[in-house]
Amino acid sequence: xxxxxxxxxxxxxxxxxxxxxxxxxxxxxxxxxxxxxxxxxxxxxxxxxxxxxxxxxxxxxxxxxxxxxxxxxxxxxxxxxxxxxxxxxxxxxxxxxxxxxxxxxxxxxxxxxxxxxxxxxxxxxxxxxxxxxxxxxxxxxxxxxxxxxxxxxxxxxxxxxxxxxxxxxxxxxxxxxxxxxxxxxxxxxxxxxxxxxxxxxxxxxxxxxxxxxxxxxxxxxxxxxxxxxxxxxxxxxxxxxxxxxxxxxxxxxxxxxxxxxxxxxxxxxxxxxxxxxxxxxxxxxxxxxxxxxxxxxxxxxxxxxxxxxxxxxxxxxxxxxxxxxxxxxxxxxxxxxxxxxxxxxxxxxxxxxxxxxxxxxxxxxxxxxxxxxxxxxxxxxxxx
Ligand SMILES: *Cc1c(COP(=O)(O)O)cnc(C)c1O
Numbered sequence: 530x531x532x533x534x535x536x537x538x539x540x541x542x543x544x545x546x547x548x549x550x551x552x553x554x555x556x557x558x559x560x561x562x563x564x565x566x567x568x569x570x571x572x573x574x575x576x577x578x579x580x581x582x583x584x585x586x587x588x589x590x591x592x593x594x595x596x597x598x599x600x601x602x603x604x605x606x607x608x609x610x611x612x613x614x615x616x617x618x619x620x621x622x623x624x625x626x627x628x629x630x631x632x633x634x635x636x637x638x639x640x641x642x643x644x645x646x647x648x649x650x651x652x653x654x655x656x657x658x659x660x661x662x663x664x665x666x667x668x669x670x671x672x673x674x675x676x677x678x679x680x681x682x683x684x685x686x687x688x689x690x691x692x693x694x695x696x697x698x699x700x701x702x703x704x705x706x707x708x709x710x711x712x713x714x715x716x717x718x719x720x721x722x723x724x725x726x727x728x729x730x731x732x733x734x735x736x737x738x739x740x741x742x743x744x745x746x747x748x749x750x751x752x753x754x755x756x757x758x759x760x761x762x763x764x765x766x767x768x769x770x771x772x773x774x775x776x777x778x779x780x781x782x783x784x785x786x787x788x789x790x791x792x793x794x795x796x797x798x799x800x801x802x803x804x805x806x807x808x809x810x811x812x813x814x815x816x817x818x819x820x821x822x823x824x825x826x827x828x829x830x831x832x833x834x835x836x837x838x839x840x841x842x843x844x845x846x847x848x849x850x851x852x853x854x855x856x857x858x859x860x861x862x863x864x865x866x867x868x869x870x871x872x873x874x875x876x877x878x879x880x881x882x883x884x885x886x887x888x889x890x891x892x893x894x895x896x897x898x899x900x901x902x903x904x905x906x907x908x909x910x911x912x913x
Contacts, residue, residue, distance in 0.1 A: 536658045543650055544877045548861070555865040558903040560825075561873045563698070563843040565894040569761035570810050573803040580795035589794040592782055593620025593770065600801035601770050607808075609740050611748065616775045619782045622792040623767035624728045624756035627781055629655050629788060631724045631752055631771065632692075634780030636661040640689035643680070647878030647885055649698050649726065661689070665880050670848060670888065671837055673700035677711035684715060690722040691715070696729035696738060699875055699890040700846055701839015706739050713744045722777065724752045728759045728769075731811035733841040734819040742773065752777040757800040759843070761807070762814065762894075768793055768800045818843070818893065821900055825893040828904035832911060843894035846875060850887035852911070857889045868910025870903050 531537075545562040552559035568574060592598070592615075601618045605611040621627040628651055636642060638660030644652055646665035656663045664683045668675060680691075693712060695704040704712075716723050723741060730738045742751040756769035771781045803810070822838070826845050830836045835848035854860040857874035864870050872891050879885030893900060 536660075538657075540654045540657060544873060545650075548871050548873055551865055552871040555869065555871075557865045557869045557871045558899060558906060559871050560891045560893075560895065560900075560903050561871040563759075563892045563894055564764045565762040565843075566896050566899060567762060569757075569763045570803055570807045572806065573761060573763075573799050576802040577795055577799035580798050585795045585798065587794060588791050589797060591786055591791045593618065593792075594794070594797040594801070596801035597768070597770070597797040597804075600804035601772060604804045605772060609743050611740070611742060611772075613772055617778055618770055618772045619778050619785060620792055620797055621769045621771060621781070621785055622789045623758060624726060624754050624769040625651055625767070626785060626788060626792070627754040627756075627769050627771040628652065628724075628726065629658075630781035630784040631754070631777075632656055632659045632661065634784040635722060635724070635752075635777070636689050639687065641685060641687040642690055642692050643683045643688055644692040645675070645694055645697060646880060647699055647875055647888075649694060650878065652692055652694075656692075662687070663880070664688070667879075667881055667884050668697065668700055668702055669884060670846070671835075673697070673702040673837065673846075675702075675704060675708045675711070677708065677715070680712065681715050684719050684721070688719065688721060690724055693723055693725040693741060695725065695727060695741075696733055696841030698729065698842050699844050699873070699878055700837070701842045701844055703733050703736060703738060703840040705736070706744075709739055709741050709744055712741065713747050716750055717746050720750075722750050722752065723747070724754065726754045728754065728756045729842045730755055731760050732815055732818055732843070734815065734822060735840045738841070749774050750777075752781070757796075757803060761800070761803045761810065766793065766796050766800070768796050821893040821895070821897060824897065825891060825900050825904070828900070828907075829891065832904075832907055843892050844890050845893060847889050847891065848887050849889050854887070856886055860889055864910075869906045870910070 548561040632655040636659040752773040758764040861874045875888035876885040
């Protein structure tokens, strides 16, 4: 029996920590957790060192250092034509704290949160800690598209907000403009807030990402979350931000003040350097990931797995039932011993187990030789 408060009931530790520890323990190739094994732009790393040596080591302003706020503002203007002021951006300790701030700051006990399923696991934890009720709308294999009728049907008088994620982890779906217009229509009709997690905004392989906040009538009801982690391959930095109308940003800040108060002083100006000077990095990173996606997808398909090729993110989903495994959890539990590879059972991202039981998520944000090594081990281990 634990001594934790009930708000933690059933939450447990994150699957990513569990599977990464398993990878280390078994000497497996880790195609589970989505962290790159290469660094971000060197000028950005140098800027962080310079800030550390230059005395930027005390509490920065709670809502973010001016350089970072201005860099986010310039980024949103340059890439998306969105005009923001400094009250419309708050820096957070990763996108994770922005998600926590949004849910704790906007959701009252009993409020319903409509969320795409499969969902990123921190959404579940934070909806529960806020006392909210999650109402999943399922993206279904093989295409994982958003069914707008199902979205509309999930809205009730208790719905407080829609929590969107595009490009979507774990499916790799990038919502189209038409789908986003459908979301916008529902949000406007029911006067709802939309919190949109766009941490993979630059990691798309076919069509560019469309921020929901750019759609007509949506800026004033949309809180957009992003982070340096995925954009610049520095997932350990934990520098994120939320942007949108001042009243939504203030809700995040109101929580953030009491969670961390402020975030990574020397890292914020370095992320500003990345945002201001490294648009070319986004293009190169997306091209690199696209090539790695193809290597991993082709390799997994050659093994006889049914592959759902993603249009963005770090991840590909496979159906392992075609391989004789009805249960992805059993498949992932056996995989380290059988093949020396770790992957993530997607069922942990579902309420509706029938939709996710047979699905497994693989990460391709790894050096090519790591992906090749993983595939080689799978070829040897799965054959027998
Ligand atoms: C990685 C990830 C996050 C967390 O971002 P941090 O900046 O590391 O906190 C949030 N949302 C999604 C969908 C992610 O994949």
